[in-house]
Structures are given as C-alpha cells and as structure tokens.
Amino acid sequence: MKTLEIVHLVDDVSPGGVMQALAIFEHPAWVGRLRCRVVTVKPDHELAPRLDADVIMTHFPPRWRALPFLASLRLRHRHARLVHIEHSYTRAWAAHHVAHAGRFRMMLNIASRLFDKIVSVSQGQSQWLTEAVGIAPQRVQVVSPWSDVPALQEIPPSDWQGQRPLVVGAYGRFVWLKGFDRLIARFLALDPERYQLRLGGSGPEEQALRALAGDAPHIHFVGQVDDRADFLAACDLIAVPSRWESFGLVATEARQAARPVLVAGVDGLPEQAAKAGWEVDFDSEQGLSTCLHDLTPPGLVAMGLSARASTQSLVDDRLLRWRELLPLD
Template structure:
C-alpha cells in the first residue's frame, strides 16, 4: 500500500453536479483504490496553483486565457511530475454555439493542452473532435467515460407499461435545453402525463414562465438523492445543446429508464445503443419524439453493466503509463492525507 502512487486531483468548481460526483466516486471506489491513492484539492479559479507533492497531478480545471499563467507555473514547478488534464467542458457543439473567435479559442486550447503529458476526453465523440481539430496529439489523448456508483440505480425496478412521467434532471441552464422540452411537452394533449423538472440554476424563472398554466409541469429543485429522483420518473428527456458526456443518461440506463436525447457530443456514448435519439432541437420534432417514446412499452432495461470496471481500468492504465513503477519522493509535511481526503487549498 505504501508504494501505491499518490494521485492529486485539482478542481476549481465544487458546486454540486456531475464533476463533483465523479470525483467523489474516484476517491471512494474500491476498484480505484486498488491501484492508487486519490486525493482532491479544491482551488480558486484562475488563481495561483499550489506546489504539489504527488506522483501524478490531474487537472479538472476550467481552461481559459486568464488561467494559462497558473498552468504554466504549475508545469514549471513540477518538471518531473506527470500532469494530466480531464476535459469536462469543451465539445464540438459547445464551440459551434458559444465561441465566436474560434481561431483564438483553439489557440488557447492547444497552448493549455500542450502543458500536460496526457489529456483525457470523457467521450469518444469529444476525443474524435480533439483529434480532428489537432488540439491534442493522438499519442497524448486518452478516452475514459466518467462514472459514479451505479448500484443504487441498478437496484431500482424498471417502470412497467407506457411511460407517464417524464424526467428532466440537471442544472437549469441554457445548455440543457429544458426550454425546448417544456414547449414540446405542452403540445401533448394527454392530461395524464407529467413533466417533472429536477434542478436549479439561472434559467429557472424563464422556464417557470414557459410552463405557466400547465399543471402537468412541476419543478422540484435540486436533490442530493439522485436515485430517489430517478425512481420517480419513467423516462428521462435530455434535449441538451451540448454535453461532453451526460451522466444523467448513464444513470437512467442503469435504472432501466429510456433516454430521449439528440445524438451529439457525448450523449451518443452515455445514452447507449438503446437511446432514443432525436434529430436537432426543433420543438415540433421533440413533440413527435415524445409521443413516440411515450407510446413504447417494450423497452428492455440496459443497466449499463461493467461501466465502473471500465472506468477503473482506464485510470489504472493511464496511471501506469504516466507513473510506471517508480517510487515517489518522501512526502512533505501535510502530504500524507488518507485516501479520499478532501483538502481545501485555501488559495485566493
């Protein structure tokens, strides 16, 4: 156990969400603990990064021009330590919808990625985009789809009969496309249907305004019990405008719930082969797709078997390729935290 590599994960967004839950899984999963000791430091966004005593440093940071000096300093102060970046955010669809100065944006990404020994894409589609745009050299790229502990989702009984409750689960942000879903749902005449929206975010007031007057649409806010939320719905709709992976889709599959989503970015991976894919984001197209999905009664639960093992194997291979079997230097004061310890760096 003492010779296990110490892997330090840096994150600048500790708000509840998919990244936080994946990092919690990394630190608590027994499979992950078989090959390394994983620790987490929370740092301030775009601020100076700490000097780290670790066998490998993993960035889950938000990349930007403003944050580049901190990354350059991190690289300079750890010349012999493998650095890895996990790209949780940027995708082809994100860039198409949100980036005007694309050449400048791609220059920033190439510059940032070049500071790392490896870059991890969270889906095959994202990895293909990074390669196609020559943002990451092929030899430096790894694809490791994220995962959380899915046991609680797999334990849920699959819905019986035609779906009646549609679930929209996630941050209430333009990215998630819940505005499209609400307008499409309102075209369905069946008074016995329900749309349950679980989450919070900056678009809540606008979404409530879109739903006003339709008692079938209910808002439940953010929940810290995702399995309980999944148990309350029969089908999950994800009209996302961009999505690096789509953890909710993986959780829905594990719970035997159909997933309705566009085939873009990482959703083609997370929704699985049995995903119900919608072309585009047109409201009428989504209304028709909802009608088809709600009429289906013969879906077979997927349950996403083996995802946790694939995730652990991917990380084990990454760590072995970066760290080999070299023993790390003696720990400095405060570096011997137990596996899974959350360390707040306290930087400003």
C-alpha cells in the first residue's frame, strides 16, 4: 500500500486554530498511509515552490496578491490533488471587512477554480460559499476541525445546584473579533451574588477589556489558558461571543467537557449549539440575562450531558470525511 505524501502550505505557524487543525493528520489511523509535512510560504510575494507531493493543502486565505502563487502552484503540480481549507472567510467576516462584494466574490471564484476541492470548516460557512460566493456545491466538502484533548472527556458535569454563583467561562485571544467586550458589558449588569465570569487568555485588547470590567467583583481575568481541561472544569458553561467565527473550536472543547455553550448567532457557531446550548444576542442588553435567568440546575446538567454526547463520533466523522477526500486507493 502506497504512503500518500501530503504537504500543508501555511503562511503563519503561530499557535492557533490552523496549526491545531493539523492534529487530525497525526491520528494513529493514518500510520503507514499518510506522510505529512508543513511548509511555510509567503504567497503574496513569491511563486509556489516545486513540491514532491500527492496532495497539497493550502491553509491561508486566498487574496488578489496571492493569485500568482496559487496559479503557479496549479501549473507546477498538475498531477497532485490540490485542496484548499478555508479557515477564515465567512458571511459575518465579509460583512465586517468587504467593501466591494462583487470584486471579493470574483477573487474567491478565480482562486477556487485552481483547486480540486474546497474544504469548509462548518455548514454555515459552506452555505455562504455556495450561495453568496457562488462556488459549485459539489466542489465544497465540510470537514470541521478536531481538538485533540482527551482529558476533556474525563471532566465530570457541572455540580451547580443554585447554592453558589453560576460560573460562565470564556477563553481565547483577546482581540476584537472574539467579542469579549460584549460579554463583559452584559456581565456588568448581572448580580455578582448569582453570576461569575472567568476570562482566560491574553492579547492586544487585554488592557481595554480590564478597563471595561473595572473593579466588578464578579469578573475575573485568569491569564493564559495552558490547561484547557482545568479551565473548563472550573466553569459551569462556556460563552463564545465572537463577531465572526468560521467554526469555533472553543465551543467543541466545551461540549467535550460536558459544558453547555452560549454562542453568538454567526457563521458556524449556531450549529455548535444544537443540542448543546443556546444562541445568544450579545449585543442585546437582555439576551444573556434572559438565558441565564431561565437556567435551572437540572437543565444545566441535562444540556451538559447532551453536549458531550454530541461529540462522541467527532473523531470518526473527521477521519471518514478526510478518507473521502484523499486519494488513498
């Protein structure tokens, strides 16, 4: 049986969703079948290198300046299978960033034709790519990322019975897109005797977020989250208030840890809340408070168990979808 040579092209190797998503290719199921390597490129400033590979996957977002790179990638590797994984662009992202929608759609369509397959990381993103952008549905395959943190499955469900404040957690990079400012603003109006907020992470917005929280006794910054299992175990449910989010790996990790999720209604997040939590309007003054007020201890535990159950086939599903995409036979 031939070992498939796969090259992942990235333009940023800093820790984050893109690099974490590559963990699926290190799964024991691929031993002897795949051999992968990561190559860092500068797609805006150079032509594609010549690569010895059966499959080449790009993990950076297409843009006008990168089209010469992508065209040369196709021309230099006519016999390789080219797959683009779209980690970044979404309907909500475009609403915030795209001034000329027609020009943007044209660029994405030109880029997409250079690949054999486009991988979307969520159903919401896939729907946008096919309906709004116009990429043919048969050319788009949904394969969501996978978080390889086995300890999450061992965390017991929340023990909250109303005898102490309900602990809402949120973690990630402190940047505007993650919407932590909206979460803090909503929490400032909540009763400190009933609700606590744990914020994990760091980033350029940290000082502004701390200033917004002021001396609120029920909002706690806990620093960088190095142990996600430990952080999640200290929370009763997890909020994901992002302004855009192609998938939302934090929500998946919360589900694995039997923690219900409160998600913004954008892009790939609502599908994460199906049988696992609630969609919340974090711009509304009543959205979060109404949801939390209606929560009961039995309801929290039941939703947490449902959230964990929704993740039981995640790994097998990811492996199956990649098998369908890769020329393994």
